[in-house]
Amino acid sequence: MIAPKNRGPMSYDTVKAEAGLTAALAKTPAEVVATLTESGLKGRGGAGFPTGLKWKFAAESQGQDKYVICNADEGEPGTFKDRFLLTDYAGLVMDGMTAGGWAIGAKHGIIYLRGEYTYMCAHLEALLQARRDKQLLGKNVGGHQGFDFDIEIRMGSGAYVCGEETALIESLEGQRGEPRNRPPFPVDTGFMDKPSIVNNVETFAYVACILVKGADWFKKTGTAKSTGLKIFSVSGDCERPGVYEFPMGITVADLLSAVGGSDAKAVQIGGASGYCAPAAEFNRTIAYEDIATGGSIIVFGQNRDMLKVAKNFLEFFVEESCGQCTPCRDGNPKLLEGVELLEKGRCSTKYLSELCSLGETMQLASKCGLGQTSANAFLSIVKHFGPDVMARTPHCAGHRKS
Amino acid sequence: MLVNDLERQNSDIVAWLDKYGRDRSALLPVLQEIQKKYSCVSNQAMQVVADHLGIHPVEVYSVVSFYAFLDDKPKGKNVIRLCRTISCDMQGKAHIARQLENDLGIGFGETSPDGQFTLEWANCIGMCDQGPALMVNDRVYTSVTPSMVDEILEPCRKSCGVYALASKEEGQA
Numbered sequence: 138m139i140a141p142k143n144r145g146p147m148s149y150d151t152v153k154a155e156a157g158l159t160a161a162l163a164k165t166p167a168e169v170v171a172t173l174t175e176s177g178l179k180g181r182g183g184a185g186f187p188t189g190l191k192w193k194f195a196a197e198s199q200g201q202d203k204y205v206i207c208n209a210d211e212g213e214p215g216t217f218k219d220r221f222l223l224t225d226y227a228g229l230v231m232d233g234m235t236a237g238g239w240a241i242g243a244k245h246g247i248i249y250l251r252g253e254y255t256y257m258c259a260h261l262e263a264l265l266q267a268r269r270d271k272q273l274l275g276k277n278v279g280g281h282q283g284f285d286f287d288i289e290i291r292m293g294s295g296a297y298v299c300g301e302e303t304a305l306i307e308s309l310e311g312q313r314g315e316p317r318n319r320p321p322f323p324v325d326t327g328f329m330d331k332p333s334i335v336n337n338v339e340t341f342a343y344v345a346c347i348l349v350k351g352a353d354w355f356k357k358t359g360t361a362k363s364t365g366l367k368i369f370s371v372s373g374d375c376e377r378p379g380v381y382e383f384p385m386g387i388t389v390a391d392l393l394s395a396v397g398g399s400d401a402k403a404v405q406i407g408g409a410s411g412y413c414a415p416a417a418e419f420n421r422t423i424a425y426e427d428i429a430t431g432g433s434i435i436v437f438g439q440n441r442d443m444l445k446v447a448k449n450f451l452e453f454f455v456e457e458s459c460g461q462c463t464p465c466r467d468g469n470p471k472l473l474e475g476v477e478l479l480e481k482g483r484c485s486t487k488y489l490s491e492l493c494s495l496g497e498t499m500q501l502a503s504k505c506g507l508g509q510t511s512a513n514a515f516l517s518i519v520k521h522f523g524p525d526v527m528a529r530t531p532h533c534a535g536h537r538k539s
Numbered sequence: 540m541l542v543n544d545l546e547r548q549n550s551d552i553v554a555w556l557d558k559y560g561r562d563r564s565a566l567l568p569v570l571q572e573i574q575k576k577y578s579c580v581s582n583q584a585m586q587v588v589a590d591h592l593g594i595h596p597v598e599v600y601s602v603v604s605f606y607a608f609l610d611d612k613p614k615g616k617n618v619i620r621l622c623r624t625i626s627c628d629m630q631g632k633a634h635i636a637r638q639l640e641n642d643l644g645i646g647f648g649e650t651s652p653d654g655q656f657t658l659e660w661a662n663c664i665g666m667c668d669q670g671p672a673l674m675v676n677d678r679v680y681t682s683v684t685p686s687m688v689d690e691i692l693e694p695c696r697k698s699c700g701v702y703a704l705a706s707k708e709e710g711q712a
Contacts, residue, residue: 295607311566
């Protein structure tokens with residue numbers, strides 16, 4: 138296990154493992170869902186779907202077999218919080234999952250762990266076994282007659298797109314990780330066509346905290362539309378990269394000063410699929426209603442060449458596109474070619490504007506979140522960092538300030 | 540491959556299918572086991588899995604070809620994956636890449652002639668705050684410097700993999 142370089146104080150430290158499960162079982166399933174709805178917790182993977190609502194839909198879905206799936210396919214560039222949570226607070230995550238089983242009436246839990254985290258498997262299996270020994274998993278969980286719930290770990294095999302919930306389900310079913318059309322949503326037709334909730338690792342951990350500390354505790358921080366706290370993975374050109382918990386609605390400037398990156402040229406918020414904010418926008422907030430993120434913060438210092446950043450992200454997407462839909466499969470290589478032209482300083486203004494309009498088409502026409510967001514970084518970098526992007530000559534590449 | 544090896548692989552596959560279940564959702568765990576033990580999922584292995592699951596072998600191939608960690612061509616015993624994503628890139632992955640190429644004598648995407656090493660790029664492996672990072676099979680190394688590369692490779696060269704030395708040390712402790 139590798140600890141993060143730096144870590145801030147976490148509200149998880151104030152909640153004991155297993156307390157979340159005890160609190161959940163003290164409530165009726167409907168009360169668990171109501172508490173989450175009341176808290177305003179939204180999906181911490183980045184998409185921001187209200188967790189209470191998702192669980193309500195799944196609870197109302199007819200059917201005997203239901204599934205609680207923990208999305209631990211953390212692949213977004215710059216994100217490592219889930220690895221940290223599964224190392225230090227796996228008990229809370231498992232509490233949250235078991236609470237999910239109680240709330241929606243599921244018997245099966247699955248942690249879909251990315252293949253790159255295979256080394257965590259033994260640690261997690263040991264924790265699961267310890268919970269089985271304490272009757273916190275298995276038959277009659279926590280002494281509740283008739284509530285059977287167990288969790289298994291399934292490994293990914295090196296595919297970023299499997300972090301998309303329907304691709305993850307396809308992968309669990311033994312298929313290529315190609316996203317499905319939605320609707321139907323997993324809450325109706327999920328794993329093995331059964332109702333399933335797919336939540337991020339961090340979401341489950343906050344579920345446990347909210348059940349212990351109450352919805353009001355969570356609601357009192359954050360903004361009206363983005364309640365509560367969020368875990369951030371901070372890397373790049375700052376003094377203290379690491380894992381931090383901040384309230385939702387924090388400004389980019391406040392976050393940067395907390396990690397020692399105030400003199401940054403730009404910040405990539407939300408990883409490769411996110412938004413690249415220039416210094417002029419550091420007063421904006423990180424929240425679902427402003428700049429949404431799954432928690433990846435990459436800080437770029439004054440000397441960074443932003444076109445190289447765009448190129449790195451596009452190379453990533455060219456590789457990770459599942460190839461199923463045309464805008465994403467063909468659009469990303471086209472944008473990458475464009476970046477290579479820009480790199481040589483051989484791209485007309487007209488062609489650059491065509492590339493931007495291609496990017497906008499990808500945002501609209503791609504089938505899943507990967508394709509819809511893969512042009513974001515390119516578009517925001519072209520928009521904000523003209524001097525890095527246009528009319529480059531060989532000697533200036535990488536050394537110009539915007 | 541000798542007939543004996545084929546038979547051994549077949550019986551392994553049957554054992555894994557018994558362990559994970561004989562339906563389609565068991566496909567990925569079974570393929571992962573095959574990849575781990577045999578360094579690839581061969582055509583023969585795909586055929587055997589397909590027969591047992593009652594699906595067309597091309598279905599199995601389509602899955603093998605989709606996932607970066609599954610391969611139909613043999614990989615080295617030690618698969619070295621260097622993270623190339625932005626945070627590791629900014630922390631100097633290019634230097635590590637150069638040193639890996641120098642010390643292994645192979646380029647990225649290649650396997651050494653003795654079958655000991657495969658060198659590959661990886662997309663973000665979640666060690667962004669302490670790059671450059673690389674993986675040797677399942678083991679992660681962080682804040683790697685060019686002078687550390689040889690230290691990382693040496694235990695792999697010595698015997699049968701990166702775990703051999705560590706388990707020996709644990710045994711002594």
